[in-house]
Structure formats: C-alpha cells, structure tokens
Amino acid sequence: xxxxxxxxxxxxxxxxxxxxxxxxxxxxxxxxxxxxxxxxxxxxxxxxxxxxxxxxxxxxxxxxxxxxxxxxxxxxxxxxxxxxxxxxxxxxxxxxxxxxxxxxxxxxxxxxxxxxxxxxxxxxxxxxxxxxxxxxxxxxxxxxxxxxxxxxxxxxxxxxxxxxxxxxxxxxxxxxxxxxxxxxxxxxxxxx
Numbered sequence: 001x002x003x004x005x006x007x008x009x010x011x012x013x014x015x016x017x018x019x020x021x022x023x024x025x026x027x028x029x030x031x032x033x034x035x036x037x038x039x040x041x042x043x044x045x046x047x048x049x050x051x052x053x054x055x056x057x058x059x060x061x062x063x064x065x066x067x068x069x070x071x072x073x074x075x076x077x078x079x080x081x082x083x084x085x086x087x088x089x090x091x092x093x094x095x096x097x098x099x100x101x102x103x104x105x106x107x108x109x110x111x112x113x114x115x116x117x118x119x120x121x122x123x124x125x126x127x128x129x130x131x132x133x134x135x136x137x138x139x140x141x142x143x144x145x146x147x148x149x150x151x152x153x154x155x156x157x158x159x160x161x162x163x164x165x166x167x168x169x170x171x172x173x174x175x176x177x178x179x180x181x182x183x184x185x186x187x188x189x190x191x192x
Contacts, residue, residue: 001137001186001187001188002134002185002186002187003187004036004039004040004043004187006185007036007040007134007185007187008040008043008044010132010184010185011023011040011044011047011113011132012044014131014132015046015112015113018131019112020084020085020087020112020113020114021112021113021114021131021132022081022084022085022113022114022116022129022130022131022132023040023113023114023115023116023130023131023132023133023134024116024117024121024122024126024129024130024132024133024134025037025040025115025116025117025118025121025134025136026117026118026119026120026121026122026133026134026135026136026179026183027119027135027136027137027138027143028119028136028138028140028143028144028167028170028174029119029143029144029147029162029166029167029170030138030142030143030144030145030146030147030148030150031136031137031138031143031146031189032136032138032143032146032189032190033052033117033118033136034117035189036117036134036136036187036189037049037115037117040115041115044113045112046111046112046113047111047112047113047114047115048109048111048113048114048115049109049114049115049116049117050076050080050092050108050109050114050115050116050117051094051117051118052071052076052116052117052118052119052121053095053118054092054094054095055071055072055073055075055076055094055095055118056070056071056072056095056118057070057071057072057095058095058097058100059100061165062161062165063165064164064165064168064169065169065172066169066172066173066176067120067123067172067173067176067177068119068120068123068169068170068173070120070169071118071119071120071121071123073120073121073123073125073126074125075092075093076092076116076118076126077125077126077129079091079092079093079108080092080108080114080116081114081116081126081129083108084108084114089107089108089110090107090108091105091106091107091108092105092106092108093105093106094106116130119166119169119170119173120169120173121133121179122135122177122179122182122183123173123177123179124177132184132185133182133183133184133185134183134184134185134186134187135179135180135182135183135185135186135187136187136188136189137180137186137187137188137189138188138189138190140167140170140171140174142190143170144162144163144166144167144170147162147166148162
C-alpha cells in the first residue's frame, strides 16, 4: 500500500522525467477516489482534475454491464488524454446530467499533471493512457455503503441503483479486468 507522500513522490518523479503526466485514479464507487484526488491536487503544484462523471453516459450508467460500458472511455481518450499528451489546446464536452446529452465544451486544463478519476478506468481501451495508475483500495461492500450514505446526504436516493447496477458492475468489472493488479500503486484511503 502506498501513502499519499509516496503517491506525490511518484507523480513528481514522473513529471521531472516526462514533463506532462497523466494520472489515472480508479476504484469502486464510494471507495474514496475524489477524496484522494483532492489531496493530490493540494499536494502537487501544476495539477488539474478531469472528473470521470463528465464521461459517464446518463442512461448506460444506469444499466448492468460487465465492463462499465457507461464510461465513455473513447471520448475521454480522444477529447482529453491524446491532445493533453501532445500539448495541444483542446476542449471536451462534459455530460449534461439535466439533458442527458453532452454539454458545452470546456477547455482541457493547461497543467503539468492531469488527474483523471473514474470507475471502470483501468480497461483495455485505455491501456497505455496513464503514466501512473492508482487504485483506491476498499472492500466493495464498504465502498457501496459509503456511496449510498454520500448520495443520501446529498438528497439523492440511489440505493436501488447501488444494489442492482453499480455494485454488481464494480464486482463484475473487478472479476473481468482485475483493475487492482493493473494499477502501478495501490492506496488504501482508510489506512492513512
């Protein structure tokens, strides 16, 4: 297990060697990805975040799939990662959760370190997309309970989706792709 300091050191080392760095942070829904990303953003100068929720399809993310097909990985790669790596100014169209379509273009941040966080991120479609892949380790049942509690605190009752779609999607994705083993570093949020 890696500490926050070790993660920061790994990111800084990659930035010194490569200049521009793309960090992928994944884990089960409710595992603590956002909390870790916020800590990294505070600790790593010149870093910016791309939210995985901006690349979820509002309808497909409400349906069962063994590969989290609600995550639009090809759009993430084409609109964000490829142009960022090339140092080209570009824009991406985040999901508009009200209309169910794509929103107005947002510029990809001009940063030295781009941190992308999402469920279903360590998938063959994104092989080689990340300079550093970080898995936020948490038992699936614990992550699901956290996610449900977070949603309820935000005034959203998504318990049925958690039980019937999101938790099974996480479980099936983990069994099929073993994202924990695909990660370069494993971070356990509740151990720090």
